[in-house]
Amino acid sequence: MDKRGTVAVDGPAGAGKSTVARRLAAALDYLYLDTGAMYRALAYKALRHGIDLRDGPALAALLRETAINLYPVSEGRVSVVLDGEEVTEALRTPEVNASVSQVAGFEAVRGEMVARQRGMAGQGGVVMDGRDIGTFVLPHADVKFYLTASLDARARRRCLELERRGFPVEVTRVRDEIAHRDMLDSSRPYAPLAQAPDAVLVDTTHMEVEEVLAHVLKICRRRLA
Numbered sequence: 089m090d091k092r093g094t095v096a097v098d099g100p101a102g103a104g105k106s107t108v109a110r111r112l113a114a115a116l117d118y119l120y121l122d123t124g125a126m127y128r129a130l131a132y133k134a135l136r137h138g139i140d141l142r143d144g145p146a147l148a149a150l151l152r153e154t155a156i157n158l159y160p161v162s163e164g165r166v167s168v169v170l171d172g173e174e175v176t177e178a179l180r181t182p183e184v185n186a187s188v189s190q191v192a193g194f195e196a197v198r199g200e201m202v203a204r205q206r207g208m209a210g211q212g213g214v215v216m217d218g219r220d221i222g223t224f225v226l227p228h229a230d231v232k233f234y235l236t237a238s239l240d241a242r243a244r245r246r247c248l249e250l251e252r253r254g255f256p257v258e259v260t261r262v263r264d265e266i267a268h269r270d271m272l273d274s275s276r277p278y279a280p281l282a283q284a285p286d287a288v289l290v291d292t293t294h295m296e297v298e299e300v301l302a303h304v305l306k307i308c309r310r311r312l313a
């Protein structure tokens with residue numbers, strides 16, 4: 089495969105995007121760019137600074153003076169560094185989960201984030217995951233995937249992930265939280281969560297990660313040849 093292309097992976101919370109995108113990037117020897125982590129980093133900083141999460145201009149101003157860097161670690165994993173501080177794990181708490189969609193809803197915040205994301209994808213050789221990558225950030229991506237799964241399957245996966253990170257939560261609570269987040273993400277006026285018309289739909293409800301990975305990798309190898 090000679091071409092250093094761009095791959096977009098979108099979908100709702102808990103569909104397996106980050107696991108698949110990270111492993112896909114490692115298999116293609118591409119860089120994995122987790123755009124959700126960028127919104128999470130801003131939400132985390134806003135919470136720490138006591139910024140009103142309903143105040144879009146204040147959040148956009150905060151972002152302009154904020155450095156968010158994604159560094160590759162191993163196996164496509166990234167380390168998120170916020171103003172020089174390693175925050176990868178801190179971005180996965182229930183507090184950040186509950187606030188991030190609100191922060192990501194503001195046009196001024198999204199404008200700045202999208203400019204940064206396009207800059208990061210500039211040279212190609214990237215797998216970028218998020219909600220609006222195929223529709224808005226990289227509309228000319230070489231390959232686009234839209235990963236989804238039933239709400240129950242997504243809630244179960246998120247629950248296991250939170251448990252692994254030391255935050256055991258009731259599955260019903262997680263289900264309500266991701267359903268609420270999906271609603272906010274897909275109904276916002278600016279670049280909502282949506283499947284691009286040219287995205288390959290992958291329903292992962294009854295698929296193991298390895299199966300999803302083999303499927304998307306095959307499509308990438310064909311399209312990026």
Ligand code: DC
Nearest residue numbers: 123124125127188189192218219220
């Ligand atoms: O993928 P994630 O769960 O880490 O994303 C966290 C939130 O960030 C998600 O609820 C919506 C927002 N987001 C977004 O609006 N646009 C993106 N490209 C990525 C994430």
